[in-house]
Amino acid sequence: MTAPTAEALPDGQGARGAAERRRRTPGAGFFGPQRRSLWFWIFVGPFALGLALFTYVPLAWSVYLSFFDAHNTVTPTDFVGLGNYTSMLTDGAFLSSLGTFALFTLFIVPATYALSLALAVMVNRLRVAQAFFRSVFFLPTACSYVVAALIWKLSLFSGVRFGLANTVLGWFGADQTAWLSTTHPPWYWLVIVTVRLWLQAGFYMILFLAGLQRISPQLYEAAAVDGARPGWQTFRHITFPQLRATSVAVVLLLVINAFQAFDEFYNLLSDARGYPPYARPPLVYLYYTALGREQNLGLGSAGAVILALIIAVATVVQARWLGLGRKED
Template identity: 80%
Template sequence: MTADAGPARRRARSRTRWFWIFVGPFALGLGLFTYLPLLWSIALSFFDAHNTVTPTDFVGLDNYTAMLSDDAFLDSLRTFLVFTAFIVPTTYAFSLSLALMVNRVRRARAFFRSVFFLPAACSYVVAALVWKMSVFSGVRFGLANTVLGWSGGDPVAWLSVTDPPWYWLVIVTVRLWLQAGFFMILFLAGLQRIDPALYEAAAVDGARPGRQVLRHITLPQLRATSVAVVLLLVINAFQAFDEFYNLLSDARGYPPYARPPLVYLYYTALGQGQNLGLGSAGAVILSLVIAVVTVGQARRLGLGRRER
């Protein structure tokens, strides 16, 4: 053993000790508040857990069978599909447009970037209440109905009319306002990584600025960013809860329409019946659906595929 072995071993122990000093609290919190509840939820899904988190009546896959045959749960998945069909392409196009505009600004770019990103720091609950009570209020004094009144239109009960389903306009616009700035930042980071020489070469070759350059230069170079944005948007759509619950629920409860999976599971597990076993089974099914959809989207969009 060399003379340097002792100090080297002490330095290694010191690095290990400092590693656990910094990482240990985070790892402990992650285990206690994330992984332990997750594992316990999976365990509860195999028991008849009415009003208890320590059940003894093992029912096997009965909870899963009940959830997959429940029309209300299946309808909540269809609600998610409708919400995703609205919010994913809308947010993608809007955030990309914002990024392209901000990227072209030569002065006060940081100002515009901050202004468009600011809504991302707003609480979903607060934004939903503002949309419900001020912007899309069902009375004639709401902002949307005031604008309609200027053109001679009648007030619309935005959140209670189901034919046509105007509530989708309210839900989609509040989510769009909240998250477009965040994804704009992602697109801005991707745009700033594009080599300016590509645009110069395209101009020399006669490419017209605008749609042609966007289609053949910008979008292909943003492919990795676009894949990440689409996957995040789909996952976020699965997890929608705050805006749905705070926009549509009232003193009478939640209406039978537009219930996303998390709202349905909330009422199943914490509602009047408090069937935690059934709610846990639904949560496991939803997690598996998210995983399958995410992996499927990633493979279809080529996430991780080596560029040629």
């Protein structure tokens, strides 16, 4: 509040006066280099506090809970050591949920990758209406997983005769199929995978498009001069290697997204009485164990810790393997 007083000093006192003023004004000190650490904390503090409060405290608490029999309580007293971990690791349902997840990742990551790359290459070659198609393919990204899952469940792949898929099959005289309830063959995967492809492909297409547009046209010209045929040969030897950085980012993002799979699974397959034993990824299973009516927070936390370790290891391995961030040669 003293700054205005300093400002009110009459002009024309010369350089000495100005220097004096700077020294005396508390404001000047406040903005000076010696207060850098104060400003560091003012800017970083709220974020650090939020991170600690909403990430580290729950994380530590979760680890703490995992060593207790914590039914319906977050302040347990019944220490069980590694009991929760052993029962989680011997729980067939949890192990099969990890299997489900692995299967899902093995399919969805390459499928989304291939589809979005194909879309990008096609859109990139368009001479007219490129912006239009770019928008059209990108648009599903704006749709929520919940909404899309409900449309897939209730209208496209509804099991009754007036569901879209069944209507189309009906034209060819086929029987109606209960897409989400049939386990032999596992038609539910078709529903789950298509909804995610529809939602995600557009976003990754944009990433690939950006990558494609950064490839220097001279490379293609040089290749043409060297006799490379346009089409597969050019794509294989010029486009694809040039997209390496984009590809690494896309694959990493896809795997992380697959780890977090919850929304479409939950909205497609859960009902008021629970969740079927198939297509149940770990997050869904843990959600029912810890936060559902079971309220077994100890067991759920143990599962979360196990899952977190798996994700950590997988990510580190993947980063090494793909050489993430390695300097481009």
